[in-house]
Amino acid sequence: MRTRLLPEYRKYREAVYMNLKAQLVWRSDVIFNMLFTISKILFAYLLWRIIFQQKDMVAGFTFHGMLSYYIISSFLSQLEMSDGISGEIFWRIRNGTFTNYMVLPINTEGYFIAMEAGVVLFYLAFDFLAAVIWIFLFRIRFVFTQEPLMIFCAALMVLLGLLFMVQLNYYLGILTLKYQEINTFLMIKKNLILLATGTIVPLALFPEKIVKLMSRLPFYYVTYLPSMLLTGRCGEEAVPGILTLIFWCVFLQFVIAVTWKSYRKKYDGVGI
Amino acid sequence: MRRRSKKIFRVLRELIRIRLQNLMMFRLGFFGPFLVDGTLFAVQLMVFRAIYSNVDRIGTWKEGEMILFIGTFSLINAVSMVVCFFGLQQIPEKIKKGELDLYLTKPVNPLFRITFEKMNPGSIPLVIMSLCIIGYGIYLMEITPGAGQVLHYLFWVVVMMVLYYDMMVLIRCVCFYLVTNARLEQLEDAALDLCMKLPGIAFYGIWRIIFCLILPYGLMATLPVQCMNGEMKWQRALAGIAITAVFTGLTLFVWKNGVKHYNSAGS
Numbered sequence: 001m002r003t004r005l006l007p008e009y010r011k012y013r014e015a016v017y018m019n020l021k022a023q024l025v026w027r028s029d030v031i032f033n034m035l036f037t038i039s040k041i042l043f044a045y046l047l048w049r050i051i052f053q054q055k056d057m058v059a060g061f062t063f064h065g066m067l068s069y070y071i072i073s074s075f076l077s078q079l080e081m082s083d084g085i086s087g088e089i090f091w092r093i094r095n096g097t098f099t100n101y102m103v104l105p106i107n108t109e110g111y112f113i114a115m116e117a118g119v120v121l122f123y124l125a126f127d128f129l130a131a132v133i134w135i136f137l138f139r140i141r142f143v144f145t146q147e148p149l150m151i152f153c154a155a156l157m158v159l160l161g162l163l164f165m166v167q168l169n170y171y172l173g174i175l176t177l178k179y180q181e182i183n184t185f186l187m188i189k190k191n192l193i194l195l196a197t198g199t200i201v202p203l204a205l206f207p208e209k210i211v212k213l214m215s216r217l218p219f220y221y222v223t224y225l226p227s228m229l230l231t232g233r234c235g236e237e238a239v240p241g242i243l244t245l246i247f248w249c250v251f252l253q254f255v256i257a258v259t260w261k262s263y264r265k266k267y268d269g270v271g272i
Numbered sequence: 273m274r275r276r277s278k279k280i281f282r283v284l285r286e287l288i289r290i291r292l293q294n295l296m297m298f299r300l301g302f303f304g305p306f307l308v309d310g311t312l313f314a315v316q317l318m319v320f321r322a323i324y325s326n327v328d329r330i331g332t333w334k335e336g337e338m339i340l341f342i343g344t345f346s347l348i349n350a351v352s353m354v355v356c357f358f359g360l361q362q363i364p365e366k367i368k369k370g371e372l373d374l375y376l377t378k379p380v381n382p383l384f385r386i387t388f389e390k391m392n393p394g395s396i397p398l399v400i401m402s403l404c405i406i407g408y409g410i411y412l413m414e415i416t417p418g419a420g421q422v423l424h425y426l427f428w429v430v431v432m433m434v435l436y437y438d439m440m441v442l443i444r445c446v447c448f449y450l451v452t453n454a455r456l457e458q459l460e461d462a463a464l465d466l467c468m469k470l471p472g473i474a475f476y477g478i479w480r481i482i483f484c485l486i487l488p489y490g491l492m493a494t495l496p497v498q499c500m501n502g503e504m505k506w507q508r509a510l511a512g513i514a515i516t517a518v519f520t521g522l523t524l525f526v527w528k529n530g531v532k533h534y535n536s537a538g539s
Contacts, residue, residue, distance in 0.1 A: 032455060039462040046474040050331045051323070058326050184304035191311040195318060200469070205322040 011106045012114045019118030030123070034130040037078050040199070041134045044070035059204045065231060068143040069202055073227040075131045076158060077199045080222065081119050082166045085112050086186055089173025094180075096270045109170050109256065116166045145232040153238035154229040160245040161222035167252045174256070177263035198224030218248035283380050287388045305353050306398045313346040316469060317405070331473045337501050338471070340409030345468045345493035347402035347429065348436050350395055356437060358390035363444035364453055373536050383441070383527055410500070417500065428496040431516050436492060438519040441527060448530030463487045471497070488515050 023030065044067055052063040061069065089112075092098035101108050135142050145151060172189065176182055194200055196219035203211050203224050214220045221241045228234040320342065324335040333341070363386060366372045375382035410417065417425070443460050446453040467483060472494030475483050483490030495512045498504040 028455075032458060036458065036462050039466050042479070043466050043470055046470055046476075046479065047330070050474045051327050054329065055327060184307055187304075187308040188311050191308070191315050195315045200315070200319050201322060205326055207322075207325065 012110060015106065015111055015114035016118040016121070019115045020122050021118075023119060023122040030126055033078070033123070034126050037074055037127065037130045038134060040074040040077075041067075041070055041138060044074075045138050059202070060233075061202070061204075062143075064141040065143045066202070067138065067140045068231050069227050071131050071135060071140065071142065072230050073197075073199055073202075073223050075127050076161075076223045076226060077197065078127045078130075079120050079123060079158075080162060080165050081123065082116050082162070082169045083186075083190065084169075085116065085166060086169040086173040086182075089170070090176045090182055090186070093173075093176040093267065096268075098267060099269045102264075102267075109167075109260075112170050113163065113166050116162065120162060143231050145230055147232075147235070150229045150232070150235055150238060153242060154226040157221055157226045157229070157238075157242055157245060160242065160249060161218075161226065164218050164245060164249050164252065165222060167249060167256060171252060171256050171259065174260060174263060177266045193219060196220070197222050198227070202228070204228070215244075218245055221245045280384070283385070284388055287385065288391055291389065291391050292393070303394045303397065305357075305392055305395045306401075309346070309349060309353065309395070309398050310401055313342060313401070313405070316342050319469075330471070332503065333471060333473060333497075333501075334413070336409050336412030336414070337497055338409075339412055340406060340500060341471050341493045341497045342468075343402050343405030343407075343409050344429065344432075344496045346405060347399065348433050348492055349468070350398035350402050351433055352436055352440070353395035353398060354392055356387045356391075356440070358392050359386045359388065360437075360440045360444055362386070362390070363441070364447040367447040367534065368451075370536050372531075372534055376531065376534075376536075382531070387437075413501065415500070421500065424499050425496050428499050428512070431513065432492045432496060435488060435516045435519055438516070438523040439487070439489070442519070442523045445523070445526045445530045448526075448533050459487070463489050467492065485515065488519065491515065 048058075048063060048066050051058060052066075056062065058066070089098065092101065101111060104111060106114075134140075172182060172186060196214060196217060198220075203214055203220065206214070215237070221244060225234060225237060225241050229238055317339065320335070320338050323330070324338070328334065330338060366375070366386070372382065375385055378385065439460070443453060443456045446456055463483065467489035470490075472480075472484060472490040475490050480490070491512055495504065495508070498508065
């Protein structure tokens with residue numbers, strides 16, 4: 001059993017390394033991605049600065065608590081780079097080169113997960129550096145939880161969230177096997193996810209009913225809840241959150257398996 | 273003069289006819305831009321609704337002003353989507369591949385043709401949606417604008433549309449001199465993303481200089497709103513017009529100089 005698992009593990013490890021190394025080719029991309037994280041922080045800083053001139057507390061946040069939330073959520077949303085997966089699959093199927101992935105001696109979905117892992121590992125240090133720079137540049141009194149359990153739960157949730165987003169983008173990508181034009185849908189999804197993950201504003205600002213509704217969706221746990229946990233809030237939601245996210249990952253994996261099984265026969269390898 | 277405008281109108285009519293024929297081939301994607309930008313502005317409305325359920329004002333602006341701001345930005349964006357966005361988007365590619373030759377040899381101003389050749393009627397619903405948002409904003413502001421005020425507002429919307437157009441052309445004209453303008457487009461996206469969510473009143477110090485003078489997206493929906501809520505002062509109006517005039521002059525200069533610089537072989 002162990003001897004069978006080892007080569008499997010090595011294949012994925014190689015895919016991670018390969019994609020990690022591939023990022024080195026696009027060095028200026030790394031720097032610009034890092035620099036452009038400022039737009040999210042700047043938006044938060046300018047908007048909340050003017051609001052907090054009239055109020056000391058908004059939805060339980062102080063000015064620095066709010067900016068700490070944005071620093072963490074922007075760091076996490078920057079790490080989530082699986083958007084490209086659906087686009088890549090979409091174009092590959094449309095121009096008939098998806099075969100390149102199908103002939104690899106590795107599970108196609110597993111390859112994309114390994115690819116995302118390589119990219120995330122590469123960007124991790126740079127995004128962290130960017131976050132530290134913005135904390136000092138905007139003189140934020142950074143609020144961060146002291147509880148190791150909360151940090152552990154948030155880290156686990158982030159990992160599951162990243163996995164879920166890869167699964168989601170993979171699923172949307174393979175829909176191209178049946179539906180020719182999904183590009184518009186992908187762009188709409190991007191806009192909606194920005195709202196649902198709490199990247200634009202913390203979901204705590206929304207009415208309670210809406211927050212409750214959103215907490216049934218997986219996006220709530222991708223960026224919003226980990227950011228809240230790391231700023232020392234919503235501790236009671238940590239464990240249920242992890243369980244909800246596990247449920248969504250398993251459910252989506254089931255949907256992917258069914259979809260892949262029925263749609264892959266439609267791929268003829270000559271493009272659309 | 274009359275013959276010239278007649279010719280321009282004829283060319284425009286032909287460009288629209290050809291474009292509509294093309295669009296009919298890809299009917300599914302017809303309303304794509306409307307759906308994408310529509311959700312973007314709908315999300316923004318929800319975000320500010322959430323913020324205003326916790327605060328009364330953002331600076332001096334109440335919810336009505338903010339809705340009007342979102343609607344105005346959406347209108348400027350929607351009109352550009354209908355008229356020129358998809359045409360101007362292709363400038364870098366046409367320069368790189370040497371396809372600009374086709375435009376330079378035609379007896380029509382090349383920038384005019386590029387501007388109008390990819391009109392997108394699929395975004396017209398976005399214009400209607402923007403007008404509804406504007407109407408709702410004015411309703412929340414509890415004002416009944418007179419004809420003069422509406423004209424004043426429309427004047428500023430048109431001026432800011434010109435500025436928006438200038439910025440689009442200017443950023444794409446960089447390809448006359450450099451191999452790629454990808455970073456500038458990234459900067460444009462980031463600045464637009466920021467300024468369509470944040471009114472100009474929030475900028476101060478160095479940020480005001482950057483987003484009102486260097487990348488003047490911060491002015492675009494702010495000035496029309498200020499003319500509606502009475503915050504517009506003559507100095508501000510003068511500055512808005514001067515900035516638009518400077519950017520229009522700069523755009524024409526860069527375009528003309530770029531065309532001279534263009535060596536047709538592609539790069």
